[in-house]
Amino acid sequence: xxxxxxxxxxxxxxxxxxxxxxxxxxxxxxxxxxxxxxxxxxxxxxxxxxxxxxxxxxxxxxxxxxxxxxxxxxxxxxxxxxxxxxxxxxxxxxxxxxxxxxxxxxxxxxxxxxxxxxxxxxxxxxxxxxxxxxxxxxxxxxxxxxxxxxxxxxxxxxxxxxxxxxxxxxxxxxxxxxxxxxxxxxxxx
Amino acid sequence: xxxxxxxxxxxxxxxxxxxxxxxxxxxxxxxxxxxxxxxxxxxxxxxxxxxxxxxxxxxxxxxxxxxxxxxxxxxxxxxxxxxxxxxxxxxxxxxxxxxxxxxxxxxxxxxxxxxxxxxxxxxxxxxxxxxxxxxxxxxxxxxxxxxxxxxxxxxxxxxxxxxxxxxxxxxxxxxxxxxxxxxxxxxxxxxxxxxxxxxxxxxxxxxxxxxxxxxxxxxx
Amino acid sequence: xxxxxxxxxxxxxxxxxxxxxxxxxxxxxxxxxxxxxxxxxxxxxxxxxxxxxxxxxxxxxxxxxxxxxxxxxxxxxxxxxxxxxxxxxxxxxxxxxxxxxxxxxxxxxxxxxxxxxxxxxxxxxxxxxxxxxxxxxxxxxxxxxxxxxxxxxxxxxxxxxxxxxxxxxxxxxxxxxxxxxxxxxxxxxxxxxxxxxxxxxxxxxxxxxxxx
Numbered sequence: 001x002x003x004x005x006x007x008x009x010x011x012x013x014x015x016x017x018x019x020x021x022x023x024x025x026x027x028x029x030x031x032x033x034x035x036x037x038x039x040x041x042x043x044x045x046x047x048x049x050x051x052x053x054x055x056x057x058x059x060x061x062x063x064x065x066x067x068x069x070x071x072x073x074x075x076x077x078x079x080x081x082x083x084x085x086x087x088x089x090x091x092x093x094x095x096x097x098x099x100x101x102x103x104x105x106x107x108x109x110x111x112x113x114x115x116x117x118x119x120x121x122x123x124x125x126x127x128x129x130x131x132x133x134x135x136x137x138x139x140x141x142x143x144x145x146x147x148x149x150x151x152x153x154x155x156x157x158x159x160x161x162x163x164x165x166x167x168x169x170x171x172x173x174x175x176x177x178x179x180x181x182x183x184x185x186x187x188x189x
Numbered sequence: 190x191x192x193x194x195x196x197x198x199x200x201x202x203x204x205x206x207x208x209x210x211x212x213x214x215x216x217x218x219x220x221x222x223x224x225x226x227x228x229x230x231x232x233x234x235x236x237x238x239x240x241x242x243x244x245x246x247x248x249x250x251x252x253x254x255x256x257x258x259x260x261x262x263x264x265x266x267x268x269x270x271x272x273x274x275x276x277x278x279x280x281x282x283x284x285x286x287x288x289x290x291x292x293x294x295x296x297x298x299x300x301x302x303x304x305x306x307x308x309x310x311x312x313x314x315x316x317x318x319x320x321x322x323x324x325x326x327x328x329x330x331x332x333x334x335x336x337x338x339x340x341x342x343x344x345x346x347x348x349x350x351x352x353x354x355x356x357x358x359x360x361x362x363x364x365x366x367x368x369x370x371x372x373x374x375x376x377x378x379x380x381x382x383x384x385x386x387x388x389x390x391x392x393x394x395x396x397x398x399x400x401x402x403x404x405x406x407x408x409x
Numbered sequence: 410x411x412x413x414x415x416x417x418x419x420x421x422x423x424x425x426x427x428x429x430x431x432x433x434x435x436x437x438x439x440x441x442x443x444x445x446x447x448x449x450x451x452x453x454x455x456x457x458x459x460x461x462x463x464x465x466x467x468x469x470x471x472x473x474x475x476x477x478x479x480x481x482x483x484x485x486x487x488x489x490x491x492x493x494x495x496x497x498x499x500x501x502x503x504x505x506x507x508x509x510x511x512x513x514x515x516x517x518x519x520x521x522x523x524x525x526x527x528x529x530x531x532x533x534x535x536x537x538x539x540x541x542x543x544x545x546x547x548x549x550x551x552x553x554x555x556x557x558x559x560x561x562x563x564x565x566x567x568x569x570x571x572x573x574x575x576x577x578x579x580x581x582x583x584x585x586x587x588x589x590x591x592x593x594x595x596x597x598x599x600x601x602x603x604x605x606x607x608x609x610x611x612x613x614x615x616x617x618x619x620x621x
Contacts, residue, residue: 031462031589038588083557110520117555120520148556286527286537329502331541337566338534340505376458 040108045160047184059179060099061161064091064138065187067111069152073144074124084152086111088121090141090159094133103128104164107181111145111155119155121145131166157187234363237399245396247287247367247380248305248336251278253343255401257356271350273316273403275360279305279326279344281336283369283380289324289334289344300384300391303367305336306346308382310393311363321349360401365393464580464593471599477592479517480553482579484596485560486511489572489608490616493564496546503541506569506609509616510577510598513560514553523549524582528565529595531574539566546618549582562618573605 036042050056055064070087072078079085088111094100105126110118127139147155163178237243242251253276260270281287290304292312299310306324325332326342336342350356367380384391469475474483490507492500501507514523525538525547541564544550548561563577580593600608 034586035588035590038584038586080557117518118520119554120552146552146554146557151556284533285535328504331501331503333539333541335537335540335566337505337536337539337568339571340568371458377461378457378459 044180044182045184046182047158047186050185050187052188056185057095058183058185059102059161060095061102062093062095062099063159063161063185065089065157065159065185067155067157067187067189070144079146082149083146084149086145086147086152086155088141088143088145088157090143090157091138092133092141093138094135096135100133100135101131101165101167102162103131103133103166104162105141106159107162108158108160108184109143110158111147112158112186113147113151113155117151118158119145119147121157154189156189158184159187160184234395234398237397239401241399243364243397243399244282245308245364245366246369246383247281247283247303248308249280249282250305250364252362252399252401253278254404255360256404257350258347271356273348273350273356273360275309275312275346275348275362275401277305277344277346278341279336280341281338284338286338287336287380289326289336291324292322292346296392297390299365300382300393302382303380305344308365308367308393309346309362310365310395311361312348313361314357316348316357317351317354318349319351321347323347356403358403360403362399362401363393363395364397364399366396462587462589464578464591466578466593466595468595468597470597473596475594475596476517477594479592480521480523480594481515481517482523482594482596483513483558484510484577484598485513487598487600487608488616489612490614491612492615493542494615494617495542496618500615501541503566505566506572506612507539507616508565508567508572508575508608509618510563510565511560512548512563512579513558514548514579515558516553516555518555520552520554522551522582523553524580525549526563526577526579528567528571529576529578530571534571535578536565536567536571538563541566542618564618569609572609573600573602575600 033042048056048058050063050065055062057063066089068087069084071085073085077085088109090106090109094102105123105128109121109123111121112118121143122145123141123143125142127141133139145155160181161183163181165176165178168176168178237252239252239254242249255273255275258272258274260272262269288304290302290306292306292309293299293302296310299307302308324344324346325334326336326344327333328342333342336344366383368383369378370381371378372381383394383396385394386392465477467475467477471484471487474481488509488511490509492502493507493509494500508528510526525544527538528536538547538549542562547563548559549563551559551561553559565577567575576595576597578593578595581588581591
């Protein structure tokens with residue numbers, strides 16, 4: 001009784017194709033995940049939109065921000081042709097006892113235009129000194145960014161509050177569970 | 190044509206395969222018992238001294254000298270600083286920029302280094318350090334951490350001599366070498382330190398032992 | 410005798426069968442060898458482990474905007490010097506040759522920083538930009554952002570022999586987590602024999618890095 005050869009060859013062929021597809025697929029998926037993690041696309045984010053001039057209280061901190069075009073940096077430096085410097089003031093205040101230990105600057109700060117393009121923000125000064133905030137007292141961060149002049153009136157501030165707490169000792173920083181780092185604030189202009 | 194009267198009905202016993210298997214297994218067992226096929230680390234690596242040159246694979250290295258250097262104080266009232274300097278002329282024989290690096294503090298884990306100073310796996314006598322040692326390439330008075338391919342550069346490894354501790358008369362360096370090969374759990378090729386496995390840990394293989402006479406006080 | 414004949418008949422049959430099997434075995438062996446040879450041949454076409462995940466280069470030439478999709482780099486000028494003067498006016502000398510590349514960059518969507526580039530010879534020898542010039546003096550320092558260009562310098566320290574036919578590869582900064590298939594710009598500096606000779610025989614004595 002001869003073995004049924006043909007179906008087996010077809011089956012083996014299918015198996016080979018499948019194995020190849022699975023291997024390449026797995027490698028591609030792995031590479032893609034590395035790309036997502038490296039570019040920050042993998043962060044889970046819940047965005048809270050803040051209306052112009054309004055404040056928002058979130059996770060024990062009250063946030064307020066302003067974004068405006070300025071003719072030059074404090075040291076007198078003018079932006080290059082076709083670009084404008086933006087002055088950003090982010091004011092945070094502890095809303096309750098829990099909030100007094102949230103002393104860190106936001107983890108990520110960007111100016112974003114309507115197309116989703118973004119620009120870096122460099123912090124000039126943070127009013128927080130030491131490791132404790134007073135409840136209700138506003139602490140401003142003064143920061144600057146350079147954007148194309150055409151986008152100066154449209155860019156919005158997007159920031160990601162840090163989940164750092166100053167009452168966690170350094171040696172326990174990696175083992176302590178703090179709030180998940182999963183919110184972003186978008187300040188409308 | 191005569192046929193054997195017996196043994197034709199019953200198939201012949203396949204003795205060859207088990208026999209060869211047994212011999213191989215025994216051979217393997219004996220080899221394993223004797224310590225495997227790994228090369229036994231040479232207890233007496235070749236000895237080098239001042240001015241001699243060693244091919245480390247990634248680098249070709251001339252051991253120029255060891256010297257005691259006294260740095261005059263920058264401000265009056267400060268104490269003069271004393272250093273033991275090991276001077277090398279290093280040629281990067283690879284096709285990419287290498288780092289000067291630092292001599293490893295411990296022998297464990299040293300095998301993972303691929304920098305030049307990383308190959309100075311043991312320096313004896315060991316000198317007590319506050320901040321040091323420092324290692325750098327220097328040319329025309331400009332320091333660098335890079336060894337560019339195909340270029341011969343002076344490299345200085347500098348140890349603090351603390352307090353009144355006298356500089357040793359001789360310094361002995363155990364120097365490892367590198368091979369361009371795939372990594373332990375990474376198939377891509379890179380410069381890897383030649384190492385031996387001892388009890389599940391890797392230790393650099395000492396390619397040469399260099400003894401340098403320490404030259405007397407100069408000043409820098 | 411009859412018994413023998415009776416016994417020999419099946420033997421002959423099995424021998425014939427064995428011959429047939431031997432024939433198919435030879436065929437199988439040849440087919441197997443052919444497959445092995447094919448596999449080896451295909452293997453040589455394959456990527457080496459070092460190539461896998463290597464950056465994807467977008468190539469271009471001197472003065473051309475080379476766009477990777479994530480960022481764009483343009484090499485504006487190439488010069489050679491014996492000494493480079495840093496932004497803090499400190500002279501840095503070399504026994505080799507400094508190749509000073511003036512470049513501009515912009516980004517498509519997000520702010521990013523360029524890594525220190527490499528100068529690559531036709532033989533594949535690669536020179537990282539020199540650390541003798543502080544990174545803050547180079548184009549790796551400013552943010553590269555959408556909508557406008559930033560310009561700056563990169564300085565390589567190479568032997569004169571490395572100049573001819575060389576290219577410069579610009580990528581993202583090195584990170585612990587290596588991104589596979591990172592974008593990279595590779596610019597041919599256009600240094601043929603004559604231009605290379607011109608650069609290496611008459612390098613500038615002092616090349617001052619100045620903010621543009």
